[in-house]
Amino acid sequence: MNERETLKVNESGHLEIGGADCVDLAKQFGTPLYVFDEAYIRRMMRVYRDTIEKEYGGNGLVLYASKAFACEAMYRIADEEGIGADVVSGGELYTALKAGFPASKIYMHGNNKLDYELEEAISAGVRCIVADAVTEIDKIERIASEKGVVQDILLRINPGVEAHTHAYIQTAKTDSKFGFSVADGTAEKAAEYALSKAHVRLRGFHCHIGSQIFEKQSFVLAAEKCMDFAAKMKGKTGFVTEELNLGGGFGIWYTDEDRKIPPEGYAEYLEALLCAVAEKAEEKGLKRPYILVEPGRSIVGEAGITLYTVGAVKEIPGVRKYVAVDGGMFDNPRYALYQAKYTPVLAARANEEGTETVSVAGKCCESGDLVCADVRLPAAKPGDLLAVLSTGAYNYSMAMNYNRNLIPPCVLVREGKAAYIVRPQSYADLTRNDAVPEYLRKKDAKSGKE
């Protein structure tokens, strides 16, 4: 697959993604529509995979953090690229297995895995479960002993690193629902507890310091703290950390406030991490652990865009102009959740300069239902095609049917040709699971029958 730019503006002034003209895509598939460039996704997976190969002798595995965008086709791509996946629910595990993804390359996460999810994971033979509570260690022990197996686990620890990102998506502060704190000794106690179990085999530790982080130093610091913790555990209990999972969280470009990193540029982040681990291992006399990283957003975020059609345009004189589209928080709830920022482009007039500041509004019955707040656009008219960039991660995966809007389909573009990877929903899908108790059923007035 060639390495063309994911996005470009063609001779007609139309935005193209992966060689497909957005105007044609909208004609063929309608809007709203999620579009993904396959080449970008594969390129990102290869950058991470090859960096572990080159810089760390291949002693590790890249796990695609599939919560960023999960569907069968994504697991197929990850599998073809030879990387693993992490899943955070029974539903993601089910999807991965249905796609034929090898359980031997799946790590299972979650701060409150349900009994049946643990059952499913252990039955499927997932490579490793990342335990995040003492009660969970008990549950894994019970299920594994019932099945007569020994389950490999990692412990999620909280190294207490403050990452410079939005507070809502920062997870390794001391006050966090994720992980066992290193600082207050609970991580050590949990590790000792896990080591006392017969059907649980502790392999090492996991940390994930947050998301959309650009500061290399935050990752390096977290990696060093994990290695310090490994050294402490070895000193106290003789436990040898075989695996260290350093999570994901690498930042991507959404707007020009963010750094724009070409795919190959992400190698630097991983190199810095691997280097920090190797140096610490040397310094502390530890074995170099098998390394896992779990990028999600950086693999698929910039690979995707969402296409909308402009509908109502409303100007409140002296206040604001709203450009409403046929989507909104039901396909992208990230503004509503944490005022996430995005860059919109009028896809058929992509060379035109922005001439006014507007907010792109969704069609849901919520004032907070914006897709982009205060962005520059050329004067948009009803019927214009609007592309919102960098929507590949945490958009479809967070989509919902609020107001009984239909979740848009997803198409994958390969060499300029698009195919569905998630088909459109229908109204019938909306009522598929509705149930009407007998006493509420509408009776035929004459016969008294339904």
Ligand SMILES: *Cc1c(COP(=O)(O)O)cnc(C)c1O
């Ligand atoms: C969300 C998450 C990731 C992926 O984070 P990105 O910012 O998408 O790279 C990786 N590991 C864990 C444990 C996560 O919760």
